[in-house]
Structure formats: structure tokens, C-alpha cells
Amino acid sequence: GLILLFYLVFYGFLAALFTFTMWVMLQTLSSDIPKYRDRISSPGLMISPKPDTALEFYFNKSDSQSYAEYVSTLRKFLESYDDSKQSQNINCTPGRIFDQNEVAVKKACRFNLSELGQCSGKEDDTFGYSKGTPCVLVKMNRIIGLKPEGEPRIQCTSKEEGMVEINYFPPEGLIDLMYFPYYGKSLHAHYLQPLVAVQLAINSNSTKEEIAIECKILGSPNLKNEDDRDKFLGRIAFKVQMTE
């Protein structure tokens, strides 16, 4: 009896103490930006759609079921880029870092879906999958305060030459500097990260073969793309196999 009471009091005290110290610790944090960002100094690359099986696309261009999931993922992903959702976003000056340090309310820059051209889903609602020219969107991870230098652009290569022709939207895979820096979820609520669409025009005699694609971020000295350990830092590799 007494022993149970003792432990009740003892653990009650410890729980209170834990809660209190956690509360104190949380008080020292800002709700806008994390205290330290040294663990993510350089952004990773990611693609959409992201297949469940480790970054490998398998589909039959004549079987709409085989790519339906990719298409719906893309559509869902692009929903937030719809013009109707971007009514509050402003048109920023291209080619320049959009510094808003002094401004209390941070504005988000408009990203026009039309920039994605054939991969915007407006002309082809299967994003090219039905034509054998599948689109993959490449995005750069959001990192608060990151200001890329130079002219960052996405460039993809295929190891197997001649199997695939790669087109970029916007042209040359450029990422505009005006989308940086990012000010964080709470300050920068409507922020949209810039996208680069990669359209893979698969050679008709290369069907049934697995094509390995690697995309890298180039043209910016402060964005790493060759880390030994982190295979997704400024680069991403995926495979595509299309049948007819």
C-alpha cells in the first residue's frame, strides 16, 4: 500500500519535473525558425511522383491503370500550384534573391504552372505517360534561409546513351532565385517551392529496358551535389521502365 503510494508520488514528481523542464526548454525556442540549422546546410532533391518501390517507375503506356497512381499523385501535388490557390502570391523579379528580412509579413512568389509546359497537366492530363514521354517533377528540399548562389539548374543524365531524350520545363531546368530564401512554415505560409519538370522521351526501341536517370543540381557553388554518404544531397537517381 505505502509502497504504491510512494511510487505514485515519486513518479508524479518526476513526470511534473519532466513536463516543467520540457516547457522551459520549449519557451526558449522561436516558433518561426529553429534554433540551429547546421544539420541541413544543403538541400536534398526529391521527385514527384514517388513510386512506393524505391524510386523505380514501371508502367505500360497503353495501360492507363499501370500509371494511374503516378498521374493522380502528380495532380494532387500540383493542386497547390493551381492559379486559384496562388491569388495572394505576388509576381517577383526573376533572377534575383527575394530578400524580405525587414518585412513582417513575408510574401510568397507566384509559380506559374504554365512554366512546366507539357508537364503542367493542362495539355496532357496523363502527364505524357500515355505517349511514352513521362514527366517527373524534381524539387529541391525547403531549407529556411537558404540562398543559392549562381544560376542553379537541374540537369539529368542517363547512363544508357540514346535511349532517352530529356526535356526540361522551365527550359534548361533553371530554378529561379526569386523563390529564395524560404522563411519557414509559420512566416511564409503560402510559399511554393520552385519545380523543374523533366520529360523523358523514351526511344521507341528502348522499351522494356530499365533506364537509369540521375538528376543533379548544377550551377550553384553553395549547393552540394557530390556527398559521399548522402545520395540525395543535390542529386537523385531513379529508374524508368516502360512497356507497350
Add this chain to the structure above:
Amino acid sequence: IQDDHKLSTLELEEKYGTSINKGLSSARAAEILARDGPNSLTPPKATPEIVKFLKQMVGGFSILLWIGAVFSWISFGIQLAQGAESPFDNLYLGVVLALVVILTGIFAYYQEAKSTNIMASFSKMIPQQALVIRDAEKKELSADQLVVGDIVEIKGGDRIPADIRLIFSQGCKVDNSSLTGESEPQPRSCDFTHENPLETRNIAFYSTTCVEGTATGIVINTGDRTVIGRIASLASRVGNEKTPIAIEIEHFVYLVAGVAISIGVLFFIISVSMRYKILDSIIFLIGIIVANVPEGLLATVTVSLSLTAKRMAKKNCLVKNLEAVETLGSTSIICSDKTGTLTQNRMTVAHLWFDNQIYSADTSEDQTTQPFDQSSPSWTALSKIVTLCNRAEFRPGQENFPIMKRVVVGDASETALLKFAEVILGDVMNIRARNKKVAEIPFNSTNKFQLSIHETDDPNDKRFLLVMKGAPERILERCSTIMINGKEEPLDSEKAEAFQTAYMELGGMGERVLGFCHLYLPENEFPDTYPFDTDSMNFPTSNLCFVGLLSMIDPPRSTVPDAVSKCRSAGIKVIMVTGDHPITAKAIAKSVGIISATSETVEDIAKRLNIPVEQVNRREATAAVVNGMELKDMSLQQLDEILCNHSEIVFARTSPQQKLVIVEGCQRQGAVVAVTGDGVNDSPALKKADIGIAMGIAGSDAAKNAADMVLLDDNFASIVTGVEEGRLIFDNLKKTIAYTLTKNIAELCPFLIYIIASIPMPIGTITILFIDLGTDIIPSVALAYEKAESDIMNRRPRNKKKDRLVNEQLAVYSYLQIGIMQSVGAFVTYFTVYAEQGFLPSTLLGVRVDWENNAINDFEDSYGQEWTKYQRMYLQWTGYTAFFVSITIQQVADLIIRKTRRNSIFQQGLFRNKVIWVGIFSQIGIALILTYGLGHVTALNFTPLRFQYWFVAVPFAVLIWVYDEVRKLFIRRYPGSWWDKNMYY
């Protein structure tokens, strides 16, 4: 047993095909040697080294860790087959676990081998030589070449090389103490005197020594077939009992393993029912086992024990078996030898009687003067007799040694008298030279006196001085006068009565009494040319003048009474077991305090009340002196009754075989028994005892082999220091274990919360191993240097059944209180690290599956930033490091609170044990090296850590300290209360 002792010489020659004059032929001897083997004792069968080594590999926690390793390899195999991304982690983990087992096993094996090696030096003896007649020639042979039928010659000082039937003897005496325990030398002749070959005088036994005289005999038994050999093989058959500490450690291992397995299985079931994959559940199981098992602890215990063993070796207790260190501390009964252990093993003059008065002499080991009144002219006369009527001499060339340490040629009593005279008068040899000896009759057993006639050193006194000493009653018979204050007075009945009283009193003290008398021969009857003839005795041997008595005893070592009283206050019963006469035994027992001044035996009570012994209420007698003869006829029950009812017991006239019976009797009472012994025949008792203690100087090799411990100085007081060390190490091991167990909870909780709340893993398995085998090792050894909290020699010996090394309170306090506090502190650090990098605690709950998904490289934190898998892993390792650092910091507090169990740290002193500080600095140093030095080695999962995270857990460390001080305060304030019962470990 043979009847060689009954055979005549001729029959023996025939039986063994030998000749007394020519001996065996070399060829024949070689044949027999080939048949019987060498004349040496077969050493006890040693366990093969590889078996010892393998035992270390599977003992203790090793099995659990092997299971962990095998599971790791299994999951590695499965993951490899499934083509997972990083299956090698589990392979490495398995290898690391196996390495941990193998390395700790090698370490334990090495420690054990080291302590065995100390003993190996003992068994290396200088090969013994024997003088043998072979091929009709005398030859020196190595004793192990002897065969049955060899004719050997022995002389005083030799060790008997085999069992020998004597065929010729001249004044031969043997010391059979190693066989029978009787220290009195026994005469040996060629005559068949007893049916029992062990009692008859014409057989000398292997390994006994010839004290004086010479003899020739036929070898009748060699090697293991000798009487000693048979006893030695009996000893090896007496089973070895498990030591108390081994039992305690086993108990502790079961407890911890039980906790590990039950928590492991419980969470295996929980994780399976929470729909974790079986493979994941197995990996959790490994983590839980690794977190629960204190990998470094058994090595720490071994080191602590060997540190104590080293300390004890400095105090003359050489420990053969490491675990025996603690056994001594739990000892509740010590069965001690008398001669050499409790006593100095040399006759010393204890009392004098002259001028109708008894004087006491100083019997301490390092006497340089004698304090008694030496002004009386009677003493001058007595001292002259003592000096002159003595054949003992110092070996030359020892002038620089203290008198008591000089080697003397002569028997024990004469040696005592010589040293006594040398201490008081100085340069006895010179006095003898000045008082030239003209005639002498040595002591013999028929006339029981010794006599010599001297010229005097006074040039004006031309008389001869006749001096005589011997058995007091025989000396008195020859006297007509007695010297009182330098004057000769007639010996009337009153004075004879006074002599009788003194003689009885000294004899009653167990002392050997000698009488001294003299006579100045009238100058006219005995001119300086008088031809003294000792055969016809042409001089007076009666009507002499009685001068005084001297009594001698083998006195107790001066440190022994104090040691015995220490034992008494420590609740240890000291039982004397000796081959000596009961009166001597009782006298020594009284003088060292084994029988205290106020207690009485049944016989004493009977004498005091003047009633027959049978009418005495046996319960009233606290002391008992039991004769070996009585013991022989006693039933086990009667023996138990004696051991139970009397607190002060002396066994006299016991044979070493009876020692075994006594030891077993004590063990039946539930006691932990320590036994001292030196003879070969003691070895069964030494082996049977919980801790056998052999004498380093007087001990035989067989005794040293059977014993767990060797007293290098043969001194009983060394046992007591050993007891103190043993008790201290038990207390300190408790502290070490409490210290080590505490952080197991802080290592375990992360796994449990990881499974239940699905947060990112707070601490890695490898990191845990770095705590258990890295930062924690030196501090836990440092606790072995902790001083005792209170006088441990005022406590009763621990109760084997109740006072466990690891009791419920210890486990509960470490696991459920301090351990939980540590976990809370470590989790606060963990959450702080994640929150300050962008993952608030609320974000972390339930993220495990996505967090660990290799395909998700845009994992969003609480601030909208996105993380790749590797960035998350790196953060996770930072979390490991932070958790590790917090545990380390709080273990510093844990180390400090474990210094004491009852007293405040401030009573104990923070800085008295310097090694603790070495431990603290090593702990922090290792943590610094791991985080900042090895922070870039990916496989170790450490990362450089922001400096402030070292201090997050500091308030919790302080809290642990304060809480424990409060706990101790309440324990001291309210002894026996609910708090005391539940919180004192």
C-alpha cells in the same frame, strides 16, 4: 596396509629382493622404477586450459550476449536475402557482441591464470636428494628415483624420502607433525612396538623430517602408495564447495538475466502485436538484451577482487583463488592451529621462581631486556646455572642479528634458556669460556637431569662449581638446602611446600618447568687437578643447593590476543584445534583470549563448586576443552551440541583427521568455516573448509595445494586483516553493482519508448556498449577503493541466506528510482537536441516508420524544412551522442552517491578516495574523446555535440545527489522504519 613392521630384517631382504649391505643392483632398480613409476606424488588433475577458457566464454551473461549475436546474424541473413539497403549494421553488431564476450572471457581467463601462477611458484621445489646404497656403493640420488627395496641412509635434518622400515637407528627422532599434527619429536628404532603400522616405531613416513640421529632403512612404499600419498589423493576427492561470492554472483546473474529476458520477451510480444515486422521485433529484442546486460560488470568484479587480493598479499595473505577474498569476509568460524599460528613456535622462558617468589618474563617476539627484579643474589646464582648448564650454542657469524632471531644448535628448551641468558647477561659464550667446563653429563631419560662442572671465573676462588638442571621433583630430591636471598637455608617441609605450590602453579599454566641447583665443591677435596669421571660419578650428586625454577612455553604471538578480540567483536568464533596437551592448549587459549578470562569450562565449574562433573549444568559453561580421545567416541549429534552450546571451544590432542570432522560439524551449523593448517594430513580439512588457509613458512606443499589462501607469515593476525578486506570488498561490490545496474534502465527506457511511442531511436546499441565497456569501467573499479563506512569489524558476519550481494532493495532502488531519474534527464536532453534542430516533441511521436524509410528524402520538420534520410540519420546520431553524454554526466552523480550506503557523502569525505576522481575524469575524458575525437567515424554513431548539451542533464545529476542524501538522512534518522527497510540496500 602392509605388515612390514612385523617382519625381521631377513624376511624383508627376501620380500624385496634386496640386501642390507649391497642394496639393489642398478638394473633391478631400473626395472622396479619402470614398474612402479617415480617416487613422487601425482599432482591433482588440473582442468585442461581449453576447458577453463571455454567455461569463461559461456559463463555469466555470455550466453545472453551470444543469443544477441546469433539473432543479429540471423536478421543480417534475412535482410541480405531481402536485399535491404544496410544489412551490414546487424552483421557488425553481431560481431561486436561476439567480440565483447570473447574479450571479457579472455580477460577473466587471464586474471584467473595470473592468480594460479602465483601458486605455481610454490610447487616448484628443489629436487630432494637421498643417500642410497646400490651396487654395494653409497650414492646420492634424486629422491624421485627411489624404488621399493632400496636401502637409504638418513640423518638429522633430512626429509624422509619414502616410507621406510628402519633396520638400524642411532638416537633417531622424527617430526611427524605433518602427518599426525603432534609437534613433539618421536623416537624411531628398529623395534616393532605396535600392531598399527602408523604407531610402530620402526617405520618412518614419507615427507616427515628426521630431527636428530641417524638411521638406515628399506624403502617399502613409494610415491602415491605412501601413507601421505594416500591421504593426498583422499584430499583431491573431497569436493570443492562453491564460494559464497560465486553463489552471490550467480544469484545476481540470474536476477539480471531474468529481468532482461522477461522484458525482452514482453516487448517482443508487444511489438509483434503492434504489427511491427518479426524481423524488427527481433532487432528490438537484441537491443533490450544489450541494454539490460551489464557487459563490463563481471570483469569489474574480477578486477576489484584481484585488487583486494593484491592488497591482502601485501599484508601477508596470499590468495590463490580470487573468490576466496570475499569468503574470508563472510567467515563465521575460524578453526585455528595452535603451534606457529597462534604461538611463536619457539620455547621461551615465561616464568621464574626463586626467593619464594614467581617472576614473569617478557615473552614477546622482539625482547631486548627482561624487566623482572634482578637484584637478588639468588638470581645471580640461578643465571650462572642457566648459562653454564647448557649445551646449546649460537651458530657463528650472527652477531648483528637480534638475539631472538639467531639460529641456535640445540633442542628447544636449551635454545630458550640460551637466548634468555643472552638477553639478560650478554655474550653467554664468553661467560662459558671464562668458566671452563671440566666435566659434563648430558640429559638422558633415565636420570632426567643434566650436570656439568666448571672452574669459576673468580681467580681467587679455586673451587669447582657443579651445576645441574632437570625435572624439578628429581632436582629437589637431590637437594638438602635452598637458596633464599643468596643465603643457603635448610630445605624444611615448609620450603618444600612452597616449592610444590610454585611447581603446580607453573605446570597448571601449561608450561614446561625445569629445576636448577648447584654446589661449590670444597677446594680441599677437589683440587684443580682432580680427575672428574662422569661414568663412576666421583663427585657429589646429592645434598645440593636448590636455587630456583624456570618455566617455558611456546608463547602466543603478541599480535594474536588483539586479533582474537577483533574476531570476537566481529562475531567470528575462534576454535582452537591442536595436537597438544589440553592443559597447554587451554593455557594458550586463555592467554590469547580464545577462552575469555571470565568463562569457565564444565570442569572449572565442578572444581569451583566442588561437585562431580556430571552434576554441572552444561549450559552454564561457555567454554569447553574437548580432548581428541573424547571426540573419537562422540556421535555427530554430541559434537553438534558442543559446537552449538559453547561459544569458546578448544579441541586438544586431536588428530588432523578429526579436524575434518570438526569442520564438517561447523558447516552443519550453517557457518562459513575458515581452517588453518600446515600438515599434509590437514589437506582434506583445508579442502573441505569454505576457505582453507595454509601456512607459508611451516606449511607442507600438499597443504598449500589444498588451501585457498596462504599466510606468508604464519600469523593468525593476518587472517583478521584478511577478514576485514573481505568484508570491505563485499560492501564495495554492492556499490559497484548498484552503480552499474542504474544506467541499465537509462539504456533500456529508450528502447521501450521507441517501440511504444514510435519516436526516432534515442540511443544505439553500439553506443550502449560504449557506456558499459567504456565510460563506466574505471569508475566502477574505483568503488573498490572506497573506505569502510563504519567499523566493519564490529558487525556480525553476513548471513549467507539473508544478506545477499544483490538484494531486492538494491535492484529496486537502482532500477526504479535512480535509473528512472537518469532516463528522464537523458530524455530531456534528447528532446532538446531534436527541438532545437527543428523537430518539436509533438512532431516526433509516431514518426518511426517514415523516419526510417530510405525512400523518403523530403521529411518535413516542425518548421516546414525538408530532410533527406541521411540528414535525419545524422541528427539521430547526434541524439545518440546527447543521450550518451547525459547518461555519462548522471553516472558521475551516481558514482558519488554510491560511495556510501548509509552515511552522508560529507561524512565519508568527497576526496578521501582519490581513485573515484580518476574514475570521474576518465569517464568524462572518454566521453569527450568519443564525441569530439571519434565523432567523424560513421560506424561508431557519434557526432560532435554542441557544448551546452553537456549541461542539460546536470540539474538531474544534482537532483540524484540531493535525493540520495535525503534517503540516507532518513535511513540514519529513522532506523528500522518503513523507509529504512525499503530504501537501504
